[in-house]
Amino acid sequence: MSEEETGEEIILSELDDAELVEQMFDDLYDGMREEIEEGVRILLDRGWAPYKVLTEALVGGMKIVGEDFRDGILFVPEVLLAANAMKGGMAILKPLLAETGAPTIGKMVIGTVKGDIHDIGKNLVSMMMEGAGFEVVDLGINNAVEAYLEAMEAEKPDILGMSALLTTTMPYMKVVIDTMVAQGLRDDYIVLVGGAPLNEEFGRAIGADAYCRDAAVAVETAKALIARRHNSAAAG
Amino acid sequence: MSADIWLTERGLPLAAPALSPDRILLIACGALAHEVLALRRQRGFDHLDLTCLPAKLHNTPERIPDAVRAAAERHRAGYKEIKLLYADCGTGGRLTALCDELGIEMLPGAHCYAVFDGVETFAARGEVTSFFLTDFLVRQFDAFVWRPLGLDRHPELRDAYFGNYRKLVHLAQVEDAATSELAARHAARLGLAFERRTTGYGDLGAALEGWARAGS
Numbered sequence: 250m251s252e253e254e255t256g257e258e259i260i261l262s263e264l265d266d267a268e269l270v271e272q273m274f275d276d277l278y279d280g281m282r283e284e285i286e287e288g289v290r291i292l293l294d295r296g297w298a299p300y301k302v303l304t305e306a307l308v309g310g311m312k313i314v315g316e317d318f319r320d321g322i323l324f325v326p327e328v329l330l331a332a333n334a335m336k337g338g339m340a341i342l343k344p345l346l347a348e349t350g351a352p353t354i355g356k357m358v359i360g361t362v363k364g365d366i367h368d369i370g371k372n373l374v375s376m377m378m379e380g381a382g383f384e385v386v387d388l389g390i391n392n393a394v395e396a397y398l399e400a401m402e403a404e405k406p407d408i409l410g411m412s413a414l415l416t417t418t419m420p421y422m423k424v425v426i427d428t429m430v431a432q433g434l435r436d437d438y439i440v441l442v443g444g445a446p447l448n449e450e451f452g453r454a455i456g457a458d459a460y461c462r463d464a465a466v467a468v469e470t471a472k473a474l475i476a477r478r479h480n481s482a483a484a485g
Numbered sequence: 486m487s488a489d490i491w492l493t494e495r496g497l498p499l500a501a502p503a504l505s506p507d508r509i510l511l512i513a514c515g516a517l518a519h520e521v522l523a524l525r526r527q528r529g530f531d532h533l534d535l536t537c538l539p540a541k542l543h544n545t546p547e548r549i550p551d552a553v554r555a556a557a558e559r560h561r562a563g564y565k566e567i568k569l570l571y572a573d574c575g576t577g578g579r580l581t582a583l584c585d586e587l588g589i590e591m592l593p594g595a596h597c598y599a600v601f602d603g604v605e606t607f608a609a610r611g612e613v614t615s616f617f618l619t620d621f622l623v624r625q626f627d628a629f630v631w632r633p634l635g636l637d638r639h640p641e642l643r644d645a646y647f648g649n650y651r652k653l654v655h656l657a658q659v660e661d662a663a664t665s666e667l668a669a670r671h672a673a674r675l676g677l678a679f680e681r682r683t684t685g686y687g688d689l690g691a692a693l694e695g696w697a698r699a700g701s
Contacts, residue, residue, distance in 0.1 A: 325635070326638070327635070330639060391613060
């Protein structure tokens, strides 16, 4: 039952671990950044490893947000508020995760394509990928093929992610993939694409490894394709 | 309910079924209704009938193809020719594919901004960081932008949506000071510079002209 319903103020520090994580799920859902930051600090003070706080409290909460967005229960504004709250928690955890050597599943370079400045989806994917243990190099908006190629050369990622919101800019993804093919680079990377006007058929047609309809799917797809890659490398 | 709200929420029903097989049916986005009716009146295209789908589909483009298909099937028996007054409108080519399947012509370009500005002109400008509003969208700004993005409840999200934009461009179909002043106020609310550009009816006029002459 929420604070609003009971009329009682919830003191986060008085909750036990399970209750606190449950409350953080609610706070994340409601986009309450300060409460999330406080919850993260309390769990760290109680000796939780930063990676455990990230995966169990923050990613667990965002998973619910993602599912409700997919089911049409939550909409973009609410997801943005939840993401903003998660960002607050991530900002505390990030330096600690680096210090404690938290596991990294893989590395991703991501950016919106040339001519496209719409980065809400891309930002959500970046955040969720980081939360899932990926190292993310975010190229920002409006990226020409050269920017992607330079970043792939410099960063040696496992995954290239491209995002577009406009029907007019989504064909540019094929320009990038065709250039990768021409330069013999295509098979070195997993290519994931996303954005409102895209669909699976488009992803296949341009030669991407997968189309991801939302941030949660992007994370699951990335994990699955990385695992498949490792398995085939081991078998080979 | 004002005419604009009606067009946003419900569209425009067909005034009367076709009496002659030579009439052409225009299925349009409600956001184009005023302009289509003005062109029909000004140029005497009396053999063009108009019905509009709710303009609010603009915010859920994935629903547009099914709505167009339903409207086309509903009216097909009464008309030898149907024309679609939608551009791609964020459907990722699905509307073009549907029109190919149904044998219907549609507007060129990516969206109504390009149609009003002129599809080639719009492409040549290459304005990546401009946010466009037509006269209709200026008047219906709260219904299409402010409320659906949750800015009425969470104005702090403004920069998450508009932080990468630089200016709001009002593509004006008619000279109307009140609409322009309203557009300038919207730009200020979004924290963007403002530009007004008179487009008239752009490629919409040319498309209607072509269809009307071919069918007369």
